[in-house]
Amino acid sequence: MRKMVLSVFGGLLMVSQLWAAVPEITVVRSKLVQGGFYVAKVPAGSEATLDGAPVWVGPKGELVLGFDRNQKPRAELKVCADSGACATKTLTIAARTFKTQNVKGIPPKTVDPSPEETKRTEEDAKATKAARAKAVEAASWRVGFMEGFKLPVEGPTSGVYGSRRTYNGQERSWHKGHDLAAKTGTPVYAPADGIVRLARDTFMSGNLIMLDHGGAVTTVYAHLDSMDVKVGDKVTAGQLIGKVGTTGRSSGPHLHWGAYWQNVAIDPILWVTQ
Numbered sequence: 001m002r003k004m005v006l007s008v009f010g011g012l013l014m015v016s017q018l019w020a021a022v023p024e025i026t027v028v029r030s031k032l033v034q035g036g037f038y039v040a041k042v043p044a045g046s047e048a049t050l051d052g053a054p055v056w057v058g059p060k061g062e063l064v065l066g067f068d069r070n071q072k073p074r075a076e077l078k079v080c081a082d083s084g085a086c087a088t089k090t091l092t093i094a095a096r097t098f099k100t101q102n103v104k105g106i107p108p109k110t111v112d113p114s115p116e117e118t119k120r121t122e123e124d125a126k127a128t129k130a131a132r133a134k135a136v137e138a139a140s141w142r143v144g145f146m147e148g149f150k151l152p153v154e155g156p157t158s159g160v161y162g163s164r165r166t167y168n169g170q171e172r173s174w175h176k177g178h179d180l181a182a183k184t185g186t187p188v189y190a191p192a193d194g195i196v197r198l199a200r201d202t203f204m205s206g207n208l209i210m211l212d213h214g215g216a217v218t219t220v221y222a223h224l225d226s227m228d229v230k231v232g233d234k235v236t237a238g239q240l241i242g243k244v245g246t247t248g249r250s251s252g253p254h255l256h257w258g259a260y261w262q263n264v265a266i267d268p269i270l271w272v273t274q
């Protein structure tokens with residue numbers, strides 16, 4: 001009798017497991033390093049967390065994670081389907097070595113700004129934060145990052161993500177982006193589909209554009225000579241958005257290209273597929 005009860009129970013368990021299939025996590029592309037990212041597909045309607053914090057899942061089950069420069073070696077991704085069945089995956093994120101880069105020939109006022117200029121910088125930071133918050137909030141407007149990024153400018157690398165920086169000999173925060181050297185006036189193209197969240201003349205970053213690619217992924221273009229888009233414009237991959245310049249805290253014409261997942265600065269060059 002007892003055996004029969006057990007086998008009936010076992011059968012029920014099996015049936016309920018069939019109904020509540022553990023959601024499959026299919027990796028689309030990933031760079032599991034500090035400053036890297038993880039793009040995957042999960043069943044639509046799933047809910048996901050990273051180390052317990054909720055993360056966005058797109059309408060077609062798109063999932064994207066970004067890793068900070070100082071990301072610890074392990075992170076736990078949990079994906080739960082509608083049925084309540086969950087899959088857990090431990091992501092192992094490799095450490096990187098970051099160097100110090102000494103940048104000279106910076107306009108002195110951008111290294112030691114006056115109180116008035118500091119105030120302007122604070123206002124720029126507020127506007128940038130608000131623009132990014134909008135992108136995070138409206139995360140599912142459209143997903144423009146599944147295919148990876150095109151390079152926005154052809155040019156040699158003049159600064160890498162994560163390096164500690166000194167400006168005219170004074171130490172400042174680490175470099176949140178990738179620099180590509182190019183002549184003033186060189187066209188800058190959108191690396192992927194997006195919507196313009198910010199196009200602003202800032203004190204430190206000069207002419208600054210922010211694109212929202214969906215999924216709380218944004219990219220920024222700093223020190224531009226000119227901006228060819230305005231806030232609210234929808235852009236497609238390869239579309240001209242501005243021209244290279246040396247406005248703001250810059251020692252010569254180049255594009256500062258930054259990428260963010262939520263408010264985490266990640267390395268845009270790792271996203272380049274074409």
Ligand SMILES: [Zn+2]
Nearest residue numbers: 159177179256
């Ligand atoms: Zn830069």
